Amino acid sequence: MAIRLTDVANEAGVSLATASRVLNGSARKPAAEISDKVRAAAEKLGYFPNAQAQALARASTKLIGLVVRDIADPYFSTIARGVQRGLGDSGTQLLLASTDSEPEREIEAVRAFMSQRTDAIILSGSRGQSEDDGLLKLIENYQENGGQVVVIGQPLASTGGIQVDNETTSENLAGELIRAGHRKFVVLAGDENLLTSRHRAQGFLSKLKRTGLAAVDVFHGAFSREGAYMAMSDYLRVRKPEEADQQVCVFCVSDVMALGAIRAVRESGLRVPEDIAVVGFDDIPTLEDVTPSISTARLPLEEIGRWAGEMVLSHGDARKMVVTGTPVLRDSSRLHSDNR
Known part of the structure; x- marks a missing residue:
């Protein structure tokens, strides 16, 4: 059975994106002790990095994808404005997708952003009571290849972001x-x-x-x-x-x-x-x-968006914030x- 990057991340106790940055040659380097833990886990399990993943991890498109439920809703448009503020003058461009509350369109949006090789994807919007396996697999694949995912609202497995209490x-x-x-x-x-x-x-x-x-x-x-x-x-x-x-x-x-x-x-x-x-x-x-x-x-909606944008720029893998209104x-x- 082939050893996956997921196995290395679990062994080292870090996120998929962090493990990818250590092993796939990304310019965004975690702290030395974390890097050492990841390399030790890879050596223990016999994991060898994928050449395609290494190339993707080193590249940067300066594109960030934002997925919202309904851009016409002032809740989401205010968050989107905040994300734009958080990106500031970094030169990063924000791409926007609206799902109209349809889960399958959220998966389509994530796929589209992956195909455009965005550096990160921000997901904003209420989730159902059970997490969608198809979406989780997509996110896992994206993170394994160096992408970063930040969630606004409810937490999602293996991602960081801003949770509203x-x-x-x-x-x-x-x-x-x-x-x-x-x-x-x-x-x-x-x-x-x-x-x-x-x-x-x-x-x-x-x-x-x-x-x-x-x-x-x-x-x-x-x-x-x-x-x-x-x-x-x-x-x-x-x-x-x-x-x-x-x-x-x-x-x-x-x-x-x-x-x-x-x-x-x-x-x-x-x-x-x-x-x-x-x-x-x-x-x-x-x-x-x-x-x-x-x-x-x-709720500090614009600030929540700004924090998400800043989190993306600082590469804060799996870092979580909780906001109470x-x-x-x-x-x-x-x-x-x-x-x-």
Whole structure:
């Protein structure tokens, strides 16, 4: 059985990309002690570097690939702007691919960036509950040949990047709303198969439970503006008369969903926040133009993108950062005086 670079990396306790840089002649050299561990592991296992991989490891195209779920979503466009800032005046060009939430298109984008011999690929977007074996194999092959992968959002095996602690952030947001006086909640939880929406809803509901509260209702649907519009419309059709007597706070697992929910509230003839309070998550730039101002959990989206770009330039293999958002209460969750 042939010894693979993966086996050497596991033996040495380093990432695939680090092992590749040591053994395939890359100009980006890890620390001496790490290099020694990798060479010792290769010698022990009888691994011999591949000539094609060595050539690729030494080359640099000055191209970085960025894969996002939806470039029209301000969440992703803000991250993309941040990545561009992180690359600065390095001379590195950013290539962009949008998957429209289709996993197979993410694989297609990674393949395309591999064929263009990009120096690194940044993946930004919510993952499903199970990792795609096809995507993982592609990434493994890319790393074995000297490529670097940085993930924004949920972690992916053998990669570094910036992880958002969605669950803790949602717990903190729920705590602030409870402290502000809210007691009745509805959760528009998005797609329960996406880890981002699942963790945000779980964190919020967990905080309610620990405080002795429970959501009036939880609605699942598309993780989008239209999905929230439909879910909010469904809730308004079925809500009980007693719920109309006391202001309900609706937590949407993204700001874009909050915008869809507000549209449904207004079309029903109700007001935000006087009749129904609405809260989002992310603090996208678009919120600056919305009335009433929307309460949310603020993530430093542009900074997250910048950190990813800088991580690529510094060749920070498998280095991980964890970011927790900050609750920001604005007019959309203002408690009506009759409900205080």
